[in-house]
Amino acid sequence: MALALPNELVAAIFHDLDPSTLAIAARASSQFKAVAERILYSSIHITDVLSEQSPHPLKTLWWCEAIRRRPHLCDFARKLYIRWQSDRSVPPVQGQHLLDACEQIEAVVQLLVALESLDLFLGPANLVRGYQDPPIHAIESVIHRCRFPNLQSCSLGADSAKNVQPYTPILTSFLVSSSTLRHLKLCDLRSGLHDLPPEALPQLSSFRGSADAAASILPGRPVRHLSLVGQDSDVNRENLHRMTCTTVPLRYLDLSAMSIRPMLLRNISTYLPTVESLRMKLTLRHTLHYSFSGIRILAGLSSVLSVFHQLSYLDLSPTGIDGVGRADSLEEHALCREWGRACPSLKTIIFPSKTEWILDLNNVWNPA
Template identity: 25%
Template structure:
C-alpha cells in the first residue's frame, strides 16, 4: 500500500473510495499518513447494513472519540441509512442510542430512517430533537405529526424529502419560511393536509403521492399550490379509477408535466381502456416520459404496440412509454419499438 504522501490526497481518496468497505480497516492500520484519509472514506457513507451491523455501528459511533490528527468518526458521517422495518420493534433504549448518535453526526447531509408499521403508530420523533446537522435529503417512516414537522422545519438546506409515515389527526404545520430549497417531495401514506403543508408556496417541481378512494382527487389539488410548475409526478393509486378519468384530472392540475408515472394497484386496464384514454394525452404539451402500470397484465405485445403508437400520435412530445407489461417503448428511426 503506497503512502498517502506519494499521491495527491484527492487521488488517494478516490482510490480508497473504489475499495470494498471490508478492505478499509487494513488501510487504517497501514500507516499514520493513510489513517485519516481511510477513516474519512470508511465513515462518509453508512448504509446497506443488517440489524446486527447497525447496532454495533451505533454503539461505536456513540462512544467514538477523536485520535491524534483526526476527527471523531461520528463527525465524518455524511450519509446514514438505518433500517429497522424488518421484524424489529424499536425500544426506548434503541431510540436513545440513535438520538445520541444523531446529536454527534454534525456533518450529516443524507438521512434515511425506516421503522416498522407497528412503530409508525406512535409519537417517536422526540429522538430527533437537538440535532444540529443540516440535511439535503431526508427519508423517514415516522408518523406525520407536529413533532416531526418541528424537526423538518429546521432543515433549511433540504432539497429532497420523503415521508413514508402515516398521517394523523394531529397538526402538521410548517412556517412559510421553512424548506426554502425543497425541490422534490414524496409521500406514501400522507393525504392532502400533509401534502398541502409541504407543497404550498415552495418551489417544488417533483412530487410523488398516493390516491386513496376516500380522498378523491384532493391530493392532486395540492399540486396547484407549488410556486413552480410540477414537472415530474408519480401517482400510486389504490382505487379503481379508469385512465379516462384519472389522466384528465392530472392534466387539469399539472398541464406542463414532463414525466408522469402512474401505478394502479386495484384495477386492470384493458387495451380498449388504454386506447380510450388517448384524447386525454393531448392535454399535455411537454410530456416526454409516461408510465402506466396496473396490478395485472392483459393483452399482448402487439396490443401494447398499438397503444404506444396511438398515444405517440396524440402526444408527439413523448419519448418513452411504459405500459402494464413492463416493456419500455421508444421511438427509433420513425417507428416505435420496445425493450423488455
C-alpha cells in the same frame, strides 16, 4: 519501509474500494486506518432485520458504540441510512428495547452536524407504546434535538397502524430548521403539516408522501417532483388543488406506489396538466374499454392523455402484466401510435411488459 504517501493521495486510491477491502487496508498501517475510517464512516448504510429470535437492532447499536468510541469520526459523516425491518413476529408489547435503541441513535445522530443525507425507517418502533410524556413519534425521539445545517435529502418513517402515535410539532420544528433541504420523504405521515410556516423549506424540489401531506407541504415551494403513497381514494379535488400551488410547475409525477383508477387519472389531468413525466400503476378492476381485450384495454387512456399537453414520458411498468394480458410488439406499437395522436408531446412509453418505445426523429415509434 513505510510508504510516504500524502493522505490526499491515499484517500483518492481508497475512494472506490468496497467496505470489506477498506477494512483490510485499514489494518496495514496507522495512516491507512485513519484514511479508511474517514471513508467508511462518511456513508453509513445499516439494515437490521428484527425477529423473535433476534429482536434487537444489533447493527445499529454496534454503529452507535463505534461512534462513541471514535467521536472524531462524526465530522466526516455525510450520509446515514438506517432501516429496521420486522418479520411481524415481534410482539409490540415487548418492544421497549426499540425505544431505548432510538435514544441511543439520537445521542449519536445529533453529533453528525455535517450530515447531508438522512434516511431513517424505524420499522415497528412506533407500534410500541412509549413512556414519554407527552408521547412522541419514534422518529421524533431521534431527531428532536438534531440540527443539520447542510442537510439536502431526508427520508423519515416507521411501520404504521391504526391508532399509533402520530407526528407532533417536533417534526415541524425539525423541518423548519432544515432550510437547505431539497428532497423530502415522509412515508407514514398521513395528515398534513398545517403549522408549517410559509418560509420553511425554501429550496424543496421533490416530495414523497401521502396526498394530504403533499397538499400541506407543496404550496409556496419550488417542488417539481412529486411521488404519492397510500390509496387513490386519498387523492381528492381539494388536496389536488393545493398541490397546484407550487412556485414552479410540477413536472414529474410518480403514482407507482398506489393503484390508480381511470377516474383519478382524469382528475389529475385536470389539475396537473403541466406534468412532463408520469409513472403509474393502473388498477384494471373496471376495464378502460369494454370492446378490447388484453393490452388493448389500455386504448381507453387516449382521452385522458390528450389533456397532458407537455407529457413526454409515460411509464406504465409498475402495472401488473396479468391485469392487461401479455402483449406483443404489434399491439404495443398500435397503442404508441394511438396515444401519440392523442398526446403529440409523447416521446417515450414503457408498457407493463417493461418494453420501452421511443419516438425517433422521423416520428416513428421503435422499441428501445
